[in-house]
Amino acid sequence: MSTLDFNAELAAAGANVHSRWGAVRFFVRRYPLGAIGAVIMAIFVLAAIFAPFLTVYDPLTTNAAVSLAKPSAGHWLGCDFMGRDVYSRIIYGARISLAVSVGSMLLGSSVGVAVGLLSGYLLGWFDLVTQRILEMMQSLPLLVMAIIMAAALGPSLHNTILAIAIPLVPYVARVIRANTLSLREQPFVEAAKAIGMSETRIALRHVLPNTLAPLIVLATAQLGSTILTESSLSFLGLGVPEPHPSWGRMLSESAAEYVRTAPWLVIFPGMAISFVVFGTNLLGDALRDLLDPRQRS
Amino acid sequence: MGAYVVRRFGLMVITLFGISVLIFVLLRLTPGNIADILFDAGGYVDPADKARIEQQLGLDKPIVLQYMDWIGGLAHGDLGFSYQTEKPAIDEIAPRIPITARLAVIALTFSVLIGVPLGVISAVKQNTILDYFLRVLSLSGLSMPSFWLGLLILMGFVAYFGTIPIYSDQPSGFWNTLLMYSVPAAAVGFRSSALMMRLTRSSMLEVLRQDYIRTARSKGASEVAINYYHALKNALLPVITVIGIEAAFLLGGLIVTETVFNIPGVARFLVEAIRWRDYPMVQNLVMFIAVVVVTINFIIDMLYAAVDPRIKYGN
Numbered sequence: 001m002s003t004l005d006f007n008a009e010l011a012a013a014g015a016n017v018h019s020r021w022g023a024v025r026f027f028v029r030r031y032p033l034g035a036i037g038a039v040i041m042a043i044f045v046l047a048a049i050f051a052p053f054l055t056v057y058d059p060l061t062t063n064a065a066v067s068l069a070k071p072s073a074g075h076w077l078g079c080d081f082m083g084r085d086v087y088s089r090i091i092y093g094a095r096i097s098l099a100v101s102v103g104s105m106l107l108g109s110s111v112g113v114a115v116g117l118l119s120g121y122l123l124g125w126f127d128l129v130t131q132r133i134l135e136m137m138q139s140l141p142l143l144v145m146a147i148i149m150a151a152a153l154g155p156s157l158h159n160t161i162l163a164i165a166i167p168l169v170p171y172v173a174r175v176i177r178a179n180t181l182s183l184r185e186q187p188f189v190e191a192a193k194a195i196g197m198s199e200t201r202i203a204l205r206h207v208l209p210n211t212l213a214p215l216i217v218l219a220t221a222q223l224g225s226t227i228l229t230e231s232s233l234s235f236l237g238l239g240v241p242e243p244h245p246s247w248g249r250m251l252s253e254s255a256a257e258y259v260r261t262a263p264w265l266v267i268f269p270g271m272a273i274s275f276v277v278f279g280t281n282l283l284g285d286a287l288r289d290l291l292d293p294r295q296r297s
Numbered sequence: 298m299g300a301y302v303v304r305r306f307g308l309m310v311i312t313l314f315g316i317s318v319l320i321f322v323l324l325r326l327t328p329g330n331i332a333d334i335l336f337d338a339g340g341y342v343d344p345a346d347k348a349r350i351e352q353q354l355g356l357d358k359p360i361v362l363q364y365m366d367w368i369g370g371l372a373h374g375d376l377g378f379s380y381q382t383e384k385p386a387i388d389e390i391a392p393r394i395p396i397t398a399r400l401a402v403i404a405l406t407f408s409v410l411i412g413v414p415l416g417v418i419s420a421v422k423q424n425t426i427l428d429y430f431l432r433v434l435s436l437s438g439l440s441m442p443s444f445w446l447g448l449l450i451l452m453g454f455v456a457y458f459g460t461i462p463i464y465s466d467q468p469s470g471f472w473n474t475l476l477m478y479s480v481p482a483a484a485v486g487f488r489s490s491a492l493m494m495r496l497t498r499s500s501m502l503e504v505l506r507q508d509y510i511r512t513a514r515s516k517g518a519s520e521v522a523i524n525y526y527h528a529l530k531n532a533l534l535p536v537i538t539v540i541g542i543e544a545a546f547l548l549g550g551l552i553v554t555e556t557v558f559n560i561p562g563v564a565r566f567l568v569e570a571i572r573w574r575d576y577p578m579v580q581n582l583v584m585f586i587a588v589v590v591v592t593i594n595f596i597i598d599m600l601y602a603a604v605d606p607r608i609k610y611g612n
Contacts, residue, residue: 033429033432033433132311132315133315136315137319139312139316139545139587139591139594140545140583140587140590141545141548141586142549143549143550143552143553144548144549144552144567144583144586147552147567148323148324148579148583151324151571151579152323152326224439224440231442232442232444232552232553235442235444235553235556236552236553236568237572238571251448259448259451259452259455259461260461263452266448266449270441270445270449273441273442273445274440274441274442275440277439277440277441277442278436278437281436281439
């Protein structure tokens, strides 16, 4: 078998996989917390997609009349200093925060997969040099690395994605490399060689698909950390620039001084960040349990 | 063992050298240097003035020479001058180190004191309500941005005491000092304790499945003796190794926490230096962080080899 098969994994764990709902029902029963995580994530994704239908106020329109208005029937979560509706900004902020974190997770993972696969496949000096460079990158805290990248690239939406993606590369690359190293010794790779398949084809058609399970586990876990990194960067003013309503940015505008005067500006954006990361963590744990049998308890 | 220590030390030096090149090159990619920023503030650019400032700061030299100047200086303990304050960089950095170090040590203590016992309890009571509760608690700890937790703590202070704890250079008495550092340290430490707890739990579960635990149980050892004498001792080994990861994790968390609590430590200083594009400061600070993380990892590797008799290096 050369591809990841959720159904096979589920069947091995005792699910009725003949109907699609059977698999879902099994997942929900066996991993209730994971299912809750998936629901939380789905809510945020839907909110991001349908933002215009869920909000009345424009997230960017300022209105001095309601500056620092308390939460009320008109403005559910209150207004910020410039009179912008906090609820609208959180819903639209889901677009920015999720786009940046999913984007950097995908970018970081793809580069990581490419580097890890090449490194584990070519070995030799390429592997040696790559491993040293990855080690160096990993010896700096993720946030420090992202801060330097953000500072070096300058503030913009694209650069923020890049600044978060690059520090992720070593974490993905090292897992994929380790996987590739063990996969290339497997009988099915030998068989592919025996029937005269090219190395490139083996790497792409047989080795790569088999690294998918650890990759999914890793990517889910990283989505949480990219969301947190984005919010930290934006909080420090080094991430998503104005006027985009990013959750971290909302907190930086409202930080310490509003703790006293307008707590709603501090509480709600932070809750949005925490909830969505909590969702990814719950789902990530369940997926690891399902896809990584060594960790199964 | 001796050969291993030497090889491991060599690797550490190479890593640090690589990091220094990496940081140096990255910072030179930045659009605009300190001269541009100074002129931005002034509102006009006089090319002659700009060239003079760049020459004064050594920015006109080839990048390789600039790098050599920096590393050569580091070797002599000369960290250069801050562009921003024009004071020697060492005088700016040195007084901030103890502040961040105290925060980090208290936060780490906090995370071990809370994380390890809760991890053990969670593992021993696996799949009970208590275990589920503790797992959800630790996950929520990992899900909250530490700067937000810091802000919530500040909010609690406002609600109960009507005031925000303010950092001061000369706190009165030992307990006040401890309290002043403990509050921000708890904000960072909560996140770390969550990580610690998860690791202890999985490590404990691994150990509890081992044969010697069954042996201990069959010879009639009490559950308490099994869990805390036989299992915990072995489960803590992998936990020691993550203290290195934890240190890097903590330093990242301290950057935002020092900003929230307005503490003049090394971590917040890094953000300020970056805003000012103060190259010598940023380089030195990042280098300092790298040295700390790499050294801690080195020490932990050595410690691990010393503590775990199964590991024999250099054969």
